[in-house]
Amino acid sequence: MHRFDITHGQFRSRLDRILEFLKIPGTLAARVLLVAGLLIALALMFPRGESLELEFKVGAIWAQKDLIAPFAFPIFRDDREYGRDVAEAKQKVLQVFERDTLVATRQLQRLDDFFRRTAEAVRVSRQYQHDIRRGDVAAIEDSVLFDRLSTSLDIPFTPREWDLLSAVDANGGLGRMRDRIAAVLRELYGVGIVDRTKGTVVPAEIALRRGNTEEVHSISRHYDHNDVVSLLETRLLQQYRTNNDTLGLSYKIAVVHAVPNIRFSEAATVQAMTTAIDAIPRTIGYVQENERVVSKHERITAETRLKLESLRRIKAERGPASDNVFQLIGTTLHVTIVIILYGIYLYLFRKRIFTNNRKLALIALLILMEGAFAYLSRELDVTTPIEYLIAVPAAAMLLTIIFDSRVGFYGTVIIAFVVAGIRGNDYSIALASMVAGALSVYSVRDMKNRTQLFRSLGFIFTGYATAIVALGMERYEPASVIIEQLTFALANAVVSPVLTYGLLIFLERVFKVTTDLTLMELAHFNHPLLRMLAEKTPGTYHHSMSIASLAEAAAASVGANEVLVRVGAYFHDIGKVEKPTYFVENQKGSRSRHDKLSPRMSSLIIAAHVKDGITLAREYKLPEEVIDFIPMHHGTTRIDYFYNKALKLAESSEDETKLDEINEQDYRYPGPKPQTRETGIMMLADAVEAAVRTIEEPTPQRLADAIDELVKRRLDEGELDECPLTLSDLTKIKGAFLGVLVGIYHTRVKYPEAPKPPRIRKPRPKPMPQAPDGMTSSPDVSADSSGEQ
Numbered sequence: 113m114h115r116f117d118i119t120h121g122q123f124r125s126r127l128d129r130i131l132e133f134l135k136i137p138g139t140l141a142a143r144v145l146l147v148a149g150l151l152i153a154l155a156l157m158f159p160r161g162e163s164l165e166l167e168f169k170v171g172a173i174w175a176q177k178d179l180i181a182p183f184a185f186p187i188f189r190d191d192r193e194y195g196r197d198v199a200e201a202k203q204k205v206l207q208v209f210e211r212d213t214l215v216a217t218r219q220l221q222r223l224d225d226f227f228r229r230t231a232e233a234v235r236v237s238r239q240y241q242h243d244i245r246r247g248d249v250a251a252i253e254d255s256v257l258f259d260r261l262s263t264s265l266d267i268p269f270t271p272r273e274w275d276l277l278s279a280v281d282a283n284g285g286l287g288r289m290r291d292r293i294a295a296v297l298r299e300l301y302g303v304g305i306v307d308r309t310k311g312t313v314v315p316a317e318i319a320l321r322r323g324n325t326e327e328v329h330s331i332s333r334h335y336d337h338n339d340v341v342s343l344l345e346t347r348l349l350q351q352y353r354t355n356n357d358t359l360g361l362s363y364k365i366a367v368v369h370a371v372p373n374i375r376f377s378e379a380a381t382v383q384a385m386t387t388a389i390d391a392i393p394r395t396i397g398y399v400q401e402n403e404r405v406v407s408k409h410e411r412i413t414a415e416t417r418l419k420l421e422s423l424r425r426i427k428a429e430r431g432p433a434s435d436n437v438f439q440l441i442g443t444t445l446h447v448t449i450v451i452i453l454y455g456i457y458l459y460l461f462r463k464r465i466f467t468n469n470r471k472l473a474l475i476a477l478l479i480l481m482e483g484a485f486a487y488l489s490r491e492l493d494v495t496t497p498i499e500y501l502i503a504v505p506a507a508a509m510l511l512t513i514i515f516d517s518r519v520g521f522y523g524t525v526i527i528a529f530v531v532a533g534i535r536g537n538d539y540s541i542a543l544a545s546m547v548a549g550a551l552s553v554y555s556v557r558d559m560k561n562r563t564q565l566f567r568s569l570g571f572i573f574t575g576y577a578t579a580i581v582a583l584g585m586e587r588y589e590p591a592s593v594i595i596e597q598l599t600f601a602l603a604n605a606v607v608s609p610v611l612t613y614g615l616l617i618f619l620e621r622v623f624k625v626t627t628d629l630t631l632m633e634l635a636h637f638n639h640p641l642l643r644m645l646a647e648k649t650p651g652t653y654h655h656s657m658s659i660a661s662l663a664e665a666a667a668a669s670v671g672a673n674e675v676l677v678r679v680g681a682y683f684h685d686i687g688k689v690e691k692p693t694y695f696v697e698n699q700k701g702s703r704s705r706h707d708k709l710s711p712r713m714s715s716l717i718i719a720a721h722v723k724d725g726i727t728l729a730r731e732y733k734l735p736e737e738v739i740d741f742i743p744m745h746h747g748t749t750r751i752d753y754f755y756n757k758a759l760k761l762a763e764s765s766e767d768e769t770k771l772d773e774i775n776e777q778d779y780r781y782p783g784p785k786p787q788t789r790e791t792g793i794m795m796l797a798d799a800v801e802a803a804v805r806t807i808e809e810p811t812p813q814r815l816a817d818a819i820d821e822l823v824k825r826r827l828d829e830g831e832l833d834e835c836p837l838t839l840s841d842l843t844k845i846k847g848a849f850l851g852v853l854v855g856i857y858h859t860r861v862k863y864p865e866a867p868k869p870p871r872i873r874k875p876r877p878k879p880m881p882q883a884p885d886g887m888t889s890s891p892d893v894s895a896d897s898s899g900e901q
Contacts, residue, residue: 687725
């Protein structure tokens with residue numbers, strides 16, 4: 113027995129072998145299948161079997177040459193008008209009921225048979241009771257016979273009801289009960305019992321057939337089930353006024369035998385509807401061969417439009433099957449031309465999107481979604497301009513927010529062409545969608561939070577309104593038509609931001625894309641990881657904030673993603689929270705914890721913050737674009753301090769083999785090297801910020817020299833080989849670094865010290881006259897003992 117069930121892994125392995133045999137990379141094969149699926153799906157949405165180059169809007173000008181009928185054809189009525197007539201005809205058709213004249217005879221015979229068997233069962237029951245009293249063994253046979261007779265009846269009776277039947281029969285009452293019930297049944301069947309409740313029959317008249325004759329009756333002339341119940345209760349109550357038990361028993365028997373004799377005929381009703389529909393004319397005229405259908409520069413009227421649509425329909429019906437194949441091929445080429453232009457743009461100017469199958473699938477999904485909206489707007493049989501509900505602005509805003517404004521704008525143009533093609537080359541909706549979509553791109557290109565989506569409402573409506581009014585005035589359309597179109601455009605302007613808001617969250621999670629909105633939300637300092645970084649590693653936190661300023665300025669200078677670089681700088685060293693005191697910026701004392709460790713162990717601890725940071729980032733569900741900054745900002749650089757320390761220890765050791773045991777790779781970060789401009793900028797900013805803190809007098813010249821040296825070193829080490837930064841970019845980055853650092857370490861004016869307050873000169877004491885005995889008296893004020901004035 114063959115097994116066809118294979119695991120996903122086995123299927124993937126077999127597919128890889130096939131692709132390897134065909135020399136096709138797996139990602140390229142998936143990309144080709146994705147694009148082919150999109151083209152086929154869109155091609156199938158295009159109209160089939162009709163001339164697509166014609167636009168039949170009433171009021172438009174026929175810009176082509178005179179159209180002459182190549183053959184005679186009927187002019188078909190407008191589909192909506194014909195549909196309304198069909199609906200009215202169906203409503204006018206009466207439901208058909210058929211009267212079965214044999215039902216009354218059958219039911220009366222059934223009633224007679226029922227009472228005959230009931231009377232026999234009652235007789236056997238009395239005999240059984242008699243045999244029981246006598247103790248006769250024949251009671252067993254009577255019991256079996258009674259069970260057989262009672263179960264053969266259509267109505268089950270309780271023991272009490274059997275006793276009541278026996279009592280009625282003793283007085284000859286069963287025959288009278290049968291006659292009374294039969295009289296009521298004849299009355300019911302004479303009027304007729306319908307098999308439906310009167311309230312469900314619309315209209316209230318029915319077509320009643322009896323054999324080959326048909327009459328129109330009001331449904332109220334006949335009885336339904338509710339009427340039968342009411343009439344039975346009334347008639348039987350008149351016979352058994354004082355005997356409720358007998359009344360209930362007779363009602364139980366009568367209601368079972370009162371079955372409908374007027375039944376609804378679905379087949380006859382459908383046939384009547386078909387006949388009524390066939391009577392409705394499908395055409396309103398005829399065009400002869402070589403007759404002019406429309407002249408060049410002639411305004412298309414409602415009658416001309418019907419002729420054009422009729423000609424298109426007849427051509428489709430008369431065309432051979434091969435024409436459909438050719439048309440499908442042409443439609444596929446049409447779609448391919450439109451989509452391939454977008455693909456060329458992505459390949460030349462957005463290669464990161466072109467080589468990412470997940471992002472291509474997202475773009476394909478948005479195009480397919482808009483194509484489906486256009487297909488529904490064409491297929492729905494409504495007279496309102498629902499084409500203005502096609503949410504092209506929603507796709508435009510999503511492309512802009514997820515990627516950038518240029519991808520959004522070019523995508524809007526492509527989607528507008530696709531929508532127009534699916535709607536039969538509808539130029540009006542193409543122009544309106546393009547203008548509204550372009551303005552919506554402008555409105556969301558610099559979004560700071562998700563709620564700013566709703567400011568696009570005014571831009572979208574302005575775009576639609578401009579196109580609608582312009583085309584309406586050009587075509588002399590009535591004001592009522594323009595207002596109706598504007599109403600639907602306003603609804604689109606309201607729905608598109610809401611749809612964008614909801615789909616954005618869905619697409620971010622499903623396709624794992626990181627938008628600037630997500631990054632802006634991560635940049636808030638209340639993020640748990642940033643709070644943890646500030647609490648456990650204040651030095652690293654300050655270092656990250658400083659790097660963010662440097663990296664953001666550098667990114668702005670070369671046109672890189674400033675928000676991504678800033679957020680990457682915030683989180684690039686989060687791994688240091690695991691062992692904060694092993695990093696110099698977080699050490700509070702003069703002694704280092706590395707003093708007691710070997711250089712190799714110290715380098716392992718230092719390098720481990722990369723792995724710890726990635727683990728923490730994934731635990732807190734940071735986007736992969738942000739996680740890339742953690743390993744790439746170091747690349748594969750060497751931890752020089754501990755490498756040089758290991759060399760010195762080995763050289764001072766008496767063991768000569770120690771020097772040979774040192775492996776340089778053990779002192780390098782695991783990588784990978786920076787792969788994007790943003791991570792390359794981050795590597796340079798991290799190195800520059802750490803280096804300038806060691807400069808004693810950071811003059812602009814010294815800062816410039818330090819920046820040049822560090823950038824040249826990273827360039828010589830090959831750390832920037834795998835990122836797309838050019839030499840021109842590096843020059844701009846160095847200038848941006850210098851501008852920020854000069855602002856931080858600018859020379860301050862040394863203010864002079866405040867002058868000391870002058871001392872108050874004290875008066876000297878006057879000399880005292882000599883006393884007779886040569887003694888002097890004490891002075892009133894003593895001199896300053898210090899001798900300072």
